[in-house]
Amino acid sequence: MLDQLADALSIGESRALVLHGEPGVGKSALLDYLAGRAFECRVVRAVGVQQEMELAYAGLHQVCVSMLDNMDRLPVPQRDALRTAFGMSGGPAPDRFLVGLAVLGLLSDAADDRPLLCLIDDEQWLDRVSAQILSFVARRLAAEPVALIFAARTPTGDLEGLPELALQPLSDADARDLLNDVLAERVDARVKNQIIAEARGNPLALVELPRALTSHQMAGGFGLPGAIQLPRSAEESIQRQFEVLPSPTRRLLVLAAADPTGDPALVWRAASHLGIGADAAVSAQEAGICEFASRVRFRHPLVRSAAYQSASLERRRQAHRALAEATDDQLDPDRMAWHRAHAAQGPDEDVAAELERSAGRAQARGGLAAAAAFLERATMLTSAADKRVDRALAAAWMKVQAGEGNGAADLLSTAEVGPLDDAQRARVELVRAQLAFVTSRGSDAPPLLLKAARRLKPVDPGLSRETYLEAFSAALFAGRLAVGADVLEVANAAATAPPSVGATRAPDLLLDGLAAHYNQGYPNCVPVLRGALESFGTGMTTETELRWLWLASIAAIHIWDDQRWDALSARHVQLARANGALSELPLALSSRVFLLLFSGDLAAGAALVEESEVAIDATGNNLxxxxxxxxxxxxxxxxxxxxxxxxxxxxxxxxxxxxxxxxxxxxxxxxxxxxxxxxxxxxxxxxxxxxxxxxxxxxxxxxxxxxxxxxxxxxxxxxxxxxxxxEMTSASDSDWARGVAARSHALLSQGEAAEHFYGEAVDRLDRTSVRTELARAHLLYGEWLRRQHRRIDARVQLNSACTMFEAMGMDAFAQRARRELQATGQTARKRSLASPTTELTAQEAQIARLARDGLSNPEIGARLFISARTVQYHLSKVFTKLGINSRSRLDGALPSASDPQGLPAV
CATH class of the missing domain: 1.25.40 (Serine Threonine Protein Phosphatase 5, Tetratricopeptide repeat)
Incomplete structure (x- = not known):
């Protein structure tokens, strides 16, 4: 399988593979084999280190560090996101999927000269955000000569769905062959049989177990086989090898194992703090355990783990203390804090405060899981009850944001041990409610959010109002399936929300308007919601605007304001794209899709549907x-x-x-x-x-x-x-509302009244952007006229309806209009759909549309979560199928943006 993978990569194909199996089964050896086999490729390696799991982007930095010189070739938003993630510049926390696109572009660019092979060992020990981003990249590989190969004991859920190869233990026959290859001296047959039995087919165990036996034991001169005390695992066998090493060497190995960077200068500085000399490395290198050269390298990840675990707790603390002292607190403050935390013997407020600052830096880089880990450890080192609660709550909130529900629940339990003041109790309720909303999409979140909002009223009125508004969002999603409190109960409770503090903001008006709708009736909510939409965005941060734009769009639809809906949904998509808020993008695109559908631009709506589905697939959103x-x-x-x-x-x-x-x-x-x-x-x-x-x-x-x-x-x-x-349309009084109401009244009216209402519907809806409603008004008017035996007048309305429906791609309504036209005696012919563009695949059609609209390859790649190279690959196929040779000819080869004819159904 690896030979085929290497051959495919060498001819420019992309690949992803997950090797998994028990420790010692041969994963690292197979990665080494692949690196040697892919001799024409550029090879990049990274290793997950258990002690480094709390440091955000640590694993990703190993993959990318040799490519960072090319970072300026990335699109600006991606470049800025990656620089922020790696702590190279300041800025708002980057969305991890925008960082993923940056890494995809970086790898694609690095493969320009020759194929790129990325080998990631011990994936189960990567920091969470690195694992997420690398799995994201692996799923988006298409036309790049790039391969991502992961090795893991048990792969994390991030790799689910990628091609995999499960490595099984060796058969007894193969185990015996391997043992014979590695034995350097004569071995008693009974000892050999026991080694094979104890190894249970694990290759590393077969290599390491004999090292734990003396020559006397290997010769069998110690009695019956049952008396042999062989270690139960390869790691235990390795630990026994450490027992024969000099004490300074063992201490040096613990120090090297505790430092995940492999920086020899750092290790030797720390060694000097412990009084360990350079000669301590000789025994380790002679035993083949570890080399100290340009990097500190253990012969196998299990050897590193065994070196660390073989030491007493106090020896490990000493090692971390020495590494903390040797670390530059200006260049690497987070790693220094991390070492100090592991060196602490008990609660230590200074270290806890350092960890808290590290959490802030991790959060600023978008490393929410890392921030949560720093705060969780800070909680463990905090003795003051109030600070311990605050840190536990902060850690729980970060875990909610990072999608680690179980860890968040545990930290909430820690916080609840208390004692809690009113503000802390309210925050516990809020985080618990947020956890419920994230994990169950709102079915039981509304009552929990209400409970939190009530507790927050006396301690933080502003946050209380925001929580009531979040309860509305949750309740609107939960709808009829809400558990414990539906939107009607939320509205009743929201009526008791504390008054807004200071100048009234758009979110305050949204809350008041929604509450008024359910508590006082629709007419009372319209002016309040209209005021909210008129002021929306004024004085709001991008984060706040993104947070409430979906609800603002809902409000615009509710008061029949198609122009505000258009502006707000476009703004939502634009902000989500521009700021890399890719987790928010599917919801924003969904809102925009419906605006386009009602506007009759089904082709543009279809393009956004595809973009939304790509975003959902890439981000794991379950919308x-x-x-x-x-x-x-x-x-x-x-x-x-x-x-x-x-x-x-x-x-x-x-x-x-x-x-x-x-x-x-x-x-x-x-x-x-x-x-x-x-x-x-x-x-x-x-x-x-x-x-x-x-x-x-x-x-x-x-x-x-x-x-x-x-x-x-x-x-x-x-x-x-x-x-x-x-009741609604009269209070709204917009052309959309009045037009739809007039059309509906016409259906229930007779004679002149019906004609008056149909005329009003066409007139009012013609002033709006909701063209589908206008086309349906023409259809219903024409149907009514035909039944009044006014065939000539009916044809005018029906022809208008038929033309509009066909141009929009509303086939069922178009067919209904054609039937009515035929009933008037006019022959109605369906437009032909034959076109060269029907040969395009859905993705090719989408890329062609975006290229026609002027987007560059990197911009198209950012929209569709693929690399610029993959965009160019698909465009070359588009040009061939359309018989053109440049982007400038796409405009003539494709239908207009408002005409879906000729493009494949997507």
């Missing part, structure tokens, strides 16, 4: 495929809507994400109204509107319910739904 579901419903794709509905409802039910049930109901109602299957549309719309706490998609479903009910003859249902809709 349901709402954009894909809405797109399929607009297109009238029965099979796709059916499949997406089944998976969406199943998944969101497990997570407690009730909003997904509502979105699925709306999508099916829209789909069936398009096909003219009105009974099914009514059933789906009723399912979407049955929970009164939902907003946005349930309002859209109300509109579908009115149309479906009228066509199905369920007039009472339609009248009831129209009453609910009219």
């Amino acid at each position: 349901a495929p709402y954009g894909r579901l809405g797109l399929a419903a607009m297109r009238g794709s029965d099979a796709e809507v059916s499949a997406l509905t089944a998976t969406t409802v199943r998944d969101v039910t497990v997570r407690g994400e009730g909003i997904g049930v509502t979105v699925a109901g709306w999508a099916n109602a829209l789909l069936n109204n398009g096909h003219g299957d009105y009974a099914k549309a009514v059933t789906a719309a009723q399912r979407a509107t049955e929970y009164s706490g939902d907003i946005t998609s349930s309002t859209w479903a109300t509109v579908e319910l009115i149309e479906g009910s009228v066509r199905a003859g369920m007039m009472e249902t339609a009248v009831d739904a129209l009453g609910r809709l009219t």
Whole structure:
């Protein structure tokens, strides 16, 4: 397998592989073999070190350090993110996926001259953020001659899904062959048999176990085989080898094992603090245990581990104390603090404070897991009860942010031992609520957030209001599946929130407006939410804006403000991209997709759906495929809507994400109204509107319910739904609201009243950006005119509807319009979809669109989480399929941005 991998890499193909198995099974030996086999490649190596797991980006730095001279060739956001991550410059904490894109670009660039082979040993001991980023890069390799090979005892979850090779113990026959190869002297057959039995097929054990026996024992002159006391593992065997070394040598090996950097200057400075001379290295090198040259290198990771574990606790503390004294506190303050922490014999406030500062630096570099580890150790070294609680809470919060739920729960338990004051108790509740929201997508988060908000009221009114607003977000996601408190209960509790402090901010108005909607009725919320949207962004930091933009977009939809929705959703995507907030990007793209769908730009919506799915795949975000579901419903794709509905409802039910049930109901109602299957549309719309706490998609479903009910003859249902809709649209008074209301009134009206309402609907909706609603108004008006036997007038409206639907790609509604035109006596022909661009794959079409729109290869790569080299690879295929030879010709070869015809369904 490794030979094939090396051959593939040598001809420019990318590869990723995970070798895993028990310690000593041969992982490191196979990495060495591959390095020798790939003689035409540039080889970069990194090793996870258990003592270095708390230092953010330590493993990643090993991989990238030889390539940093080329960092200036990266796009600016990626370069800045990587520099911040490595502590080379200051700046806001970088998103780890933006750092991942930077590393992908760095590796791709390094492979320009010859293929690049990256070997990462002991992956299970990499710091968390390095493991995440390297696994991210491994999944995004495409057209780069780069291979990432990981070796691990038990791979972390970050590597799940990558190709793997499980290494098994040797058979008895192979074990005997290996033992015969490594034995340098005659061995009693009974001893040999026992070594093979004890080794259990582990190659390293077969090599190391004989070293633990004396010549006398090897010859068998010590009695029966049962009397042999062989070590139970290779690591124990190695530890026995240390027992025969001089004391200074053993102390030097502990020192070298405690330093994960392999810096000989640092090790010798520390050795001088302990009075260890240079001759102490001789015995270690003669025994083949460790070499002291340009780097301090143990012959095997297990040897390093054994050297450290063989020492007493006090000897290890001495080693760490000496390393701390030898470390420059200006150049490497975090490593110095780390060594001091391991040298501490008990609580030590000075060291704890240093660790706290290290956590701050780690957080600034985006190393949330590292920051949590520093704070957790600081907690262990803190004796003062109040400081211990504060540090435990800070560590728990960092673990929540880093996605380490179990560790966060343990630290919360530590904090709760207390004693706690009111502010600390409130913070415990807040972190517990945040943990619930992150792990269950909100099903039981609302009541926990409410509890935290109430506790925060007397101690931090501003944070209390923010927590109430977070409870709204959680409750809107949880919807009908909320456990303990739904959005109605959140609104009731939010009415008691403390008043805003100082100048009223947009988030304050969002909170007041949402509470007013549920507590006082829709008309009372409109002016407050309108004020929130008018002031949104003013005086807000980027972080704050990103935090509330999704909720602001929801508010814009709720008050029927299509222009604000357009601006806010575009801003959300722009900020997420520009600031590398890639974890936020799927939600931002989802909001923007629906704006584009209602605007009738299904082609642009499809492109963002693909980008969103790439982001979800790359970041591990578990957002349901709402954009894909809405797109399929607009297109009238029965099979796709059916499949997406089944998976969406199943998944969101497990997570407690009730909003997904509502979105699925709306999508099916829209789909069936398009096909003219009105009974099914009514059933789906009723399912979407049955929970009164939902907003946005349930309002859209109300509109579908009115149309479906009228066509199905369920007039009472339609009248009831129209009453609910009219209460909202009258208070909103926007052209979008009034237009949809007029169209709905027309369905329930007769004669001149119906014509008046249809005319008003077309007129008002023509002033908006929601072109799908306008096209549907033309369709319904034309259908009504035909039934009034006004065929000429009907053709005008139906032709407008048909043209718009076909241009948008709304096939079901277009077919419905064509049927009506045929009923007027006019022949309606479907536009041909034949085009050379249908030969493009989905990814090629997406890259072609972005290139046509003027994005550079690095910019396209950043959007799609691939390297610039991969973008160029796909563009070359696009040029061949389209029969062109440059980017400048894409504009003529591809349909316009507003016309989806000719591009493959994506």
